[in-house]
Amino acid sequence: MYTQGLDGQPAEAAVVDESALEQRFLARVDAEEKIEPKDWMPARYRNTLIRQISQHAHSEIVGMLPEGNWITRAPTLKRKAILIAKVQDEGGHGAYLYSAAETLGVSRDQLIEQLLSGKAKYSSIFNYPTPTWADVGAIGWLVDGAAIMNQIPLCRCSYGPYARAMVRVCREESFHQRQGYDLMLQLARGTPDQKRMAQEALNRWWWPALMMFGPSDANSTHTGDSQRWKIKRFSNDELRQKFVDFTVPQAKFLDLTVPDPQLHWDESKQQYSFGPIDWSEFDQVLKGNGPCNTERLAARRNAHAAGAWVREAASAYAAKRRPSAAGVAA
Amino acid sequence: MEDQRQWPLFEVFIRARGGLDHKHVGSLHAADPSMALDHARDLYTRRQEGVSIWVVPSKAIIASDPAETDSLFEPARDKIYRHPTFYVIPDEVKTL
Numbered sequence: 034m035y036t037q038g039l040d041g042q043p044a045e046a047a048v049v050d051e052s053a054l055e056q057r058f059l060a061r062v063d064a065e066e067k068i069e070p071k072d073w074m075p076a077r078y079r080n081t082l083i084r085q086i087s088q089h090a091h092s093e094i095v096g097m098l099p100e101g102n103w104i105t106r107a108p109t110l111k112r113k114a115i116l117i118a119k120v121q122d123e124g125g126h127g128a129y130l131y132s133a134a135e136t137l138g139v140s141r142d143q144l145i146e147q148l149l150s151g152k153a154k155y156s157s158i159f160n161y162p163t164p165t166w167a168d169v170g171a172i173g174w175l176v177d178g179a180a181i182m183n184q185i186p187l188c189r190c191s192y193g194p195y196a197r198a199m200v201r202v203c204r205e206e207s208f209h210q211r212q213g214y215d216l217m218l219q220l221a222r223g224t225p226d227q228k229r230m231a232q233e234a235l236n237r238w239w240w241p242a243l244m245m246f247g248p249s250d251a252n253s254t255h256t257g258d259s260q261r262w263k264i265k266r267f268s269n270d271e272l273r274q275k276f277v278d279f280t281v282p283q284a285k286f287l288d289l290t291v292p293d294p295q296l297h298w299d300e301s302k303q304q305y306s307f308g309p310i311d312w313s314e315f316d317q318v319l320k321g322n323g324p325c326n327t328e329r330l331a332a333r334r335n336a337h338a339a340g341a342w343v344r345e346a347a348s349a350y351a352a353k354r355r356p357s358a359a360g361v362a363a
Numbered sequence: 364m365e366d367q368r369q370w371p372l373f374e375v376f377i378r379a380r381g382g383l384d385h386k387h388v389g390s391l392h393a394a395d396p397s398m399a400l401d402h403a404r405d406l407y408t409r410r411q412e413g414v415s416i417w418v419v420p421s422k423a424i425i426a427s428d429p430a431e432t433d434s435l436f437e438p439a440r441d442k443i444y445r446h447p448t449f450y451v452i453p454d455e456v457k458t459l
Contacts, residue, residue: 072429118409125406132390135372141392142369198389205410344394348370351395 051075062263067193070136078262082192083137085264090130091148091155095329097123099163100172108166115212116169122205129198136194149334157315158245160323167220167227167234173213175235175242175280181206182276183246186266195264214283221287228288235284236292243307244315246273252312277305372421373399375406377413385417393418 054073061068068074097120104120107113131141147153158176163169184206187199220231247253247269259265267275284291295308317323370392376385388407393399399418407413427435443449452459 069429071426121405121409125409128391128406129389135390140369201389344370347394347398351370351398354395 059261062191062261065263066191067196068191069193077258079137081259081262081264082195083134083139085259086130086134086137086195087139087144087147088154088156090127090134090144091153092159093123093127093130094148095155095159095333097127098329098332099159099161099325100169102163103166103169106166107169112216119173119209119212122209126202126205129201130195133192133194133198145337149330149337151321151330154319156245157318157323158241160318160326160329161237161241162324165230165234167217167230168237170213170216170220170231171234171238173209173211174217174283175213175238176245177206177209177213178280179242179245179276181210182272182279186272187264189263189266191263217287217289221289231287232289235289239292240310240314243273243277243310244312246270246276248312248315249310274304277307281305370394373403373418374421374424375399375403376417376419377403377407378415379413381414385415388412390421396420 055075058068058072058074058078061072068078100116100123101120104113104116107116131144134144135141144153148155163172181203184199184203188196188203190196190199217231217234220227222228250268250270253269260268281291281296293308295306297306298304299306318326321327372390372392373396374390375388377388378385391399391402391406393402396418400416403416403418408416439445
C-alpha cells in the first residue's frame with residue numbers, strides 16, 4: 034500500500050490552493066469515487082481516518098484477549114479449534130487495518146507505541162471480563178454482531194484502502210458471529226445450568242454491546258464531518274436500532290430474556306423500543322475505569338516486551354543475510 | 364532518516380487459482396523476504412484464497428502520480444477507433 038510515497042505530501046499540499054483542491058476532493062467523494070493514498074485529501078480527513086482506522090486496529094488486537102483467555106479451557110477440541118481460528122482472524126484484522134492506517138503516512142511503530150502508552154483508544158467493549166465459557170458465545174453473537182453492523186457500511190467508505198480492508202474483515206466476521214450463536218444455542222438447549230450460564234452471559238453483554246455504537250446522535254462529536262466525507266454512512270442511533278431489531282428475535286429463538294424491562298415491539302414504528310442506556314458506565318469505561326482496562330493494556334505490554342528478543346533476532350538475521358549491506362549493517 | 368528497527372513493508376500478490384493472474388491483496392511488514400512469504404501465507408490465505416504468493420518490497424514499486432492522471436490516460440479517451448465496435452460491418456458479412 035505504498036506508504037513511503039506519502040512522505041512529502043502534507044508539505045507539498047500547503048503550497049497550492051487548498052480550497053480548490055478541497056472542492057475537487059468533495060466532488061469526487063460526492064460522485065462515490067474512492068480516495069487513494071497518493072490523492073490529495075484535506076488534513077482533517079487524513080487525521081480523522083488515522084484516528085478511526087488505528088482505533089479500529091487496536092480494538093482488533095486487544096479484542097484477542099478476552100476470548101484468548103478461554104482457548105486453553107475450551108470444552109471440546111472442536112470448540113478449541115474454532116476459537117483459535119477466530120482469535121487468529123482478529124489478529125489478522127488488526128494487521129489489515131494497521132496497513133490501511135499506514136497508507137495515510139503514520140508508521141506501524143508509532144501506532145503500536147500509541148496503543149502501549151495508553152494514548153490511543155480502543156473499543157471499550159474489550160474492557161469487560163469473560164468469567165464463563167458462555168461469554169465466548171455472547172461475544173461472538175453480540176459483540177461481533179454489533180461490529181458487523183458497524184463495519185458493513187465501512188466497506189463502501191470513501192477511503193479505498195480502508196474500504197478494501199473492511200471487505201476482507203466482513204467476509205471473515207460472519208463466521209465469528211455464527212460460531213457465537215451456535216455456541217449459545219448449544220448452551221441454551223443444554224442442561225438448566227448451561228442455559229442459566231447463557232442467560233447470565235447475555236445479561237452481561239447486552240448493554241455493553243448496545244454501547245458499542247457510540248454516543249447517541251445528539252452527543253456524537255465526530256458524526257458531521259465523517260458523514261460529509263462518506264466515511265460514516267449511518268448514524269450511531271440508526272445502527273443501534275437495526276442491531277436491536279435483528280438481535281431480539283435471535284434471543285427469543287434461544288428462549289433467553291434480553292435484560293431490558295422496557296423492551297417492546299413498537300407497532301407504529303415497526304421496530305423495537307428499548308430502555309435508556311446508562312452512559313455514565315460508558316464514560317467510566319472510556320476513561321479507563323472499566324473492569325479490565327489495566328489488565329488488557331498490561332497484557333499487550335507484556336506480550337510486546339516478551340516478543341522483543343524474537344523481533345531483534347529476526348532483524349539481526351535479516352541484516353546478516355542481506356547481500357550488499359551485510360558489512361554496513363553490522 | 365528511515366528507522367532501521369522498523370521492518371520493511373512488502374506488498375502481497377496472490378494467485379487465487381491456477382490460470383489466473385496474481386492480484387494485489389494488501390501489505391505487511393517483515394524482517395526479510397522469507398518471513399514476508401510466511402506472514403503472507405498466515406495473513407492472506409487462511410481460507411484457501413490462493414495457490415501462489417508473490418511478495419515485493421514496497422520500495423520497489425514505481426507508481427504513477429495522481430496529478431498526472433489526465434495527461435497519462437486522457438489521450439486514450441477519444442481514440443474510439445481502437446475498439447472493434449467502432450466499425451460498422453454489414454450484416455451480410457459473417458464471422459468478422
